[in-house]
Amino acid sequence: MATTAPLAANEIRFRSLFENTPEIILYQNADSIIQDANPAFLALVGEAKENVVGRSYNDFLPPEVHQLFADKLREAFTGHMVRFDMYAGQGRSAPRHWDVVKVPLWEQGRVVGVHMVARDITDRTRTQEELFAQNQDLQQFTYIVSHNLRAPLANAIGLVDLLSTEEPDSPYFAETRDHLQQNLRQLDQVLQDMNTILTIRDRQDLARPEDVTLAELLAQVIYNLQDMLDQCGGTVQVEVPAGLLVRGNRAYLYSIFFNLLSNAIKYRAEGRPLRVVVAATGTPEQAKTITVADNGSGFDLEQAGDKVFKLYKRFHPHHPGRGLGLYLVKSHIDSMGGHIEVQSQVDAGTRFTLVLP
Amino acid sequence: MQTLLVDDDPTVIFLVKRLFDYEGLPDALTTFLSPVEALAFLQQQVPAGALPQVILLDLNMPLLNGWEFVEALKPLEEMLRGQCLLYILTSSLAPTDARRAEDNPLVTGLLHKPLGRQQIQAIRARVQGQGVA
Numbered sequence: 288m289a290t291t292a293p294l295a296a297n298e299i300r301f302r303s304l305f306e307n308t309p310e311i312i313l314y315q316n317a318d319s320i321i322q323d324a325n326p327a328f329l330a331l332v333g334e335a336k337e338n339v340v341g342r343s344y345n346d347f348l349p350p351e352v353h354q355l356f357a358d359k360l361r362e363a364f365t366g367h368m369v370r371f372d373m374y375a376g377q378g379r380s381a382p383r384h385w386d387v388v389k390v391p392l393w394e395q396g397r398v399v400g401v402h403m404v405a406r407d408i409t410d411r412t413r414t415q416e417e418l419f420a421q422n423q424d425l426q427q428f429t430y431i432v433s434h435n436l437r438a439p440l441a442n443a444i445g446l447v448d449l450l451s452t453e454e455p456d457s458p459y460f461a462e463t464r465d466h467l468q469q470n471l472r473q474l475d476q477v478l479q480d481m482n483t484i485l486t487i488r489d490r491q492d493l494a495r496p497e498d499v500t501l502a503e504l505l506a507q508v509i510y511n512l513q514d515m516l517d518q519c520g521g522t523v524q525v526e527v528p529a530g531l532l533v534r535g536n537r538a539y540l541y542s543i544f545f546n547l548l549s550n551a552i553k554y555r556a557e558g559r560p561l562r563v564v565v566a567a568t569g570t571p572e573q574a575k576t577i578t579v580a581d582n583g584s585g586f587d588l589e590q591a592g593d594k595v596f597k598l599y600k601r602f603h604p605h606h607p608g609r610g611l612g613l614y615l616v617k618s619h620i621d622s623m624g625g626h627i628e629v630q631s632q633v634d635a636g637t638r639f640t641l642v643l644p
Numbered sequence: 645m646q647t648l649l650v651d652d653d654p655t656v657i658f659l660v661k662r663l664f665d666y667e668g669l670p671d672a673l674t675t676f677l678s679p680v681e682a683l684a685f686l687q688q689q690v691p692a693g694a695l696p697q698v699i700l701l702d703l704n705m706p707l708l709n710g711w712e713f714v715e716a717l718k719p720l721e722e723m724l725r726g727q728c729l730l731y732i733l734t735s736s737l738a739p740t741d742a743r744r745a746e747d748n749p750l751v752t753g754l755l756h757k758p759l760g761r762q763q764i765q766a767i768r769a770r771v772q773g774q775g776v777a
Contacts (some may be wrong), residue, residue, distance in 0.1 A: 429738065430738070433735065433736040433737050433738045433741075434703070434704040434734075434735060434736055435704075437735040437736070437737065437757075438653065438704065438735040438757070439655075440735075441735045441756070441757035441758045442653070442655045442656065442659065442757070442758060444758050445659045445757065445758025445759065445760070446655070446659065446758075448758070448760070449659065449662055449663075452666070459662065462658065463658075463662075466654075466655045466658055466659075469655065470655055587707075590707060600706070601706040
């Protein structure tokens, strides 16, 4: 004969689970009112139980997920277990990734309430995202090895073969040797670039943000580019509020604006003096929007597509360039949690729009 | 052996030119650093019947890469078939590029850089053997 544990013992077991599990557990009615909440939830939202029970769960969720939760709760009340992922803060906690399960509780043939169990999967999600990014890096690395690294090397092999057949005093000998020298330098440059990029990636987590006065930073960049600007008769106009602060890594910010402005100089239009306008808007609470707009030679955005910020992609056929600058710019901005967009028109100019925290 | 070389790398242009000199073909090579200009040239020449017997095409180029170049030649496929040998000339060792070359009916083959005299001789033999005009 099967024996069942006394109800009291069961109660103790389930209470212990409810009280001690790291997952957050809520019991809700059809109107989303919290009937019970476990200590993990109370700790997360930083409230005592009496301030939670009797309130709508929506009070603890950002508005953008209210509809999602309403839909899922309704579905659970039809008698189905539902499971979904979401990314949101709860109460005053920072946004996290959650694996949410809603389990209906049946009593006498109808659903009387729904238990919600949510597990914090932020670490796992981040690991997956990192893995995905690293896989992409690896693919990109393969491409770089087979093209950018092997191209000058293959040239060097061909040139050395040629050298052995040329007369040492002939002009061809000298020209071959010059090409050889150039290609070996290029090979070295690619290796140095790789080193730069990998160093940035290593340091990304360590980049400690600070408040940087944008106008001062820009003045410093322009000061260092002044010779090049003078040589081409170019001007940079800065329209940035004097006290505007940008939160980020100072070295990255310097590199971003140095790269954007030296690109503007490099790809200026032949027929007119270069003019660049750097403008910024934003308040201490808001994200800062910064535009860098030039009247340079521009490029065909449609043709360039999503390759603009890719490593070793170039868009100006008659200008030297390694295709590193904009890749670095985007890496830096990404690592500071901002983003960048570009508009460009051939022979009219290029405008970069940066949004920084 | 009228040959068109498309490569944005001046060293490759220099190397191939020199090899053609050594093969006794100093006037057989037309070169383009810009794939866009090379394509415009072909689009004009091919319908007029003045097509090269051999095209050597680099893959990694700005604005128009080698595969995009081949794609842009599609409308001329009928006129090129049997008349012109198109070789991809690349530093890439990626198997995906080799597979793509194999799968594309317009592409005769894939040559790894650096190009050598033996490869030029082999292409020459093939051009003569096929009687490519």
